Amino acid sequence: MGLIVNGKWVDNWYDTTASKGKFERQESRFRATISNEPDSQYPVEADRYHLYVSLACPWAHRTLIFRQLKQLEGIISVSVVQAQMLENGWEFGEPGTPYEDNLYQQQYLYELYLKSASDYQGRVTVPVLWDKKTQTIVNNESSDIIRIFNTAFNQLTGNDLDFYPEHLRSDIDQINERIYHTINNGVYRVGFATSQVAYEQAYDELFESLDWLEQHLSANRYLMGDTLTEADWRLLTTLLRFDAVYHGHFKCNRNKLNEFHHISNYVRELYQVEGIASTVDIPYTKLHYYGSHRTINPTLVVPKGPEQNFDLPHDRASI
Numbered sequence: 001m002g003l004i005v006n007g008k009w010v011d012n013w014y015d016t017t018a019s020k021g022k023f024e025r026q027e028s029r030f031r032a033t034i035s036n037e038p039d040s041q042y043p044v045e046a047d048r049y050h051l052y053v054s055l056a057c058p059w060a061h062r063t064l065i066f067r068q069l070k071q072l073e074g075i076i077s078v079s080v081v082q083a084q085m086l087e088n089g090w091e092f093g094e095p096g097t098p099y100e101d102n103l104y105q106q107q108y109l110y111e112l113y114l115k116s117a118s119d120y121q122g123r124v125t126v127p128v129l130w131d132k133k134t135q136t137i138v139n140n141e142s143s144d145i146i147r148i149f150n151t152a153f154n155q156l157t158g159n160d161l162d163f164y165p166e167h168l169r170s171d172i173d174q175i176n177e178r179i180y181h182t183i184n185n186g187v188y189r190v191g192f193a194t195s196q197v198a199y200e201q202a203y204d205e206l207f208e209s210l211d212w213l214e215q216h217l218s219a220n221r222y223l224m225g226d227t228l229t230e231a232d233w234r235l236l237t238t239l240l241r242f243d244a245v246y247h248g249h250f251k252c253n254r255n256k257l258n259e260f261h262h263i264s265n266y267v268r269e270l271y272q273v274e275g276i277a278s279t280v281d282i283p284y285t286k287l288h289y290y291g292s293h294r295t296i297n298p299t300l301v302v303p304k305g306p307e308q309n310f311d312l313p314h315d316r317a318s319i
C-alpha cells in the first residue's frame with residue numbers, strides 16, 4: 001500500500017497523525033467526462049475506453065454494475081487487478097493470466113497513473129476509466145463514472161435506462177451524501193481509524209444509518225420509493241461486503257447485516273437483478289482485504305466464513 005511522491009512509488013500506509021486517528025479519503029484528481037459536445041476531449045466512441053478495476057473494491061464495483069446494467073460490455077473493455085494489494089499497490093498478473101493488464105502488460109497500476117500524468121502525486125486507486133486513444137485517464141472517481149455510463153453511450157447501445165432521472169436528482173444527491181459519509185466511506189472510517197475516539201464515532205454513525213435504513217426499507221422498496229436509482233447501486237456494493245469483510249476485518253460488529261430483515265432482503269433483490277451476480281466475487285474480496293492490510297491483520301490469514309447465499313428468495317415484491 002503506498003502512493004506516488006515526486007514521480008516515484010513510496011510504500012506507505014495511510015497517515016492519520018494530522019487527523020487524530022481519523023481516516024480521510026483523498027479527492028480524486030481525474031474528473032473529465034465523455035460526451036459529443038463540441039470541443040469534447042473525450043468523444044463518445046465504441047471500443048475507445050477501458051476500465052481498470054479490482055473486484056474487491058466497492059467503488060470500482062459500482063462501475064462494473066453500470067457496465068452491466070447499461071449493456072456496455074461490448075463497448076468498454078476491462079482489466080482486473082490481482083486481489084492482494086501489497087508494497088507495490090495494485091498489481092497485475094503475468095500476461096495471459098486473468099489479472100493481466102490487457103492494454104500495456106504493465107506490472108503495476110501506478111505505472112499507468114504516471115503514463116497518464118508524469119506529475120501525478122498521491123494514492124493510486126481503482127476504478128480508472130482509461131482512454132486508449134490518448135493514453136490518459138479520463139476519470140478515476142466512481143460516482144462520476146457511473147453517471148457517464150448512465151447516459152453517454154445511449155445512442156450506441158439503445159439502452160435508455162436512467163438511474164439518475166431529472167425529477168429525483170436533488171433527492172438522490174441528498175441521500176447519497178448521507179450514505180456516502182456514514183456507510184460507503186463510513187465502514188472505512190471505522191476500519192481505518194487509528195484512535196479509539198475516531199473508531200467509536202464512525203461506528204456509531206454507521207449503525208445509526210443502518211438502523212435508519214432498515215426502517216426506511218420497511219416502507220420503501222428502494223431508497224427513492226418505487227424507483228430503482230443510482231443511490232441503490234452505490235449502496236449495494238458496500239452492503240454486499242458487510243458480513244464477509246466489514247463486520248470482522250473493519251470491526252463493524254454491532255450487528256451482521258443478515259440480522260436486519262429488510263436490508264438483507266433488499267440486498268438479495270438487487271443481487272438477483274440480471275447481470276449483477278457476475279460482478280460479485282466474495283472469495284477474491286476477502287483475500288484482498290484480509291490479505292493486504294497488514295496493519296489490521298498482520299498474519300494475512302483469511303477467514304473461512306461466513307456462509308452466505310444471496311440467491312435465497314426475498315420478500316421485496318410485498319413492499
Ligand SMILES: N[C@@H](CCC(=O)N[C@@H](CS)C(=O)NCC(=O)O)C(=O)O
Binds near residue numbers: 002123127141142143
Ligand atoms: N473516491 C474514489 C475512491 C476509490 C478508492 O479509494 N479505491 C480504493 C480501493 S477500494 C483504492 O484503490 N485504494 C488504494 C489506496 O488508497 O492506496 C472513487 O469512488 O472512485
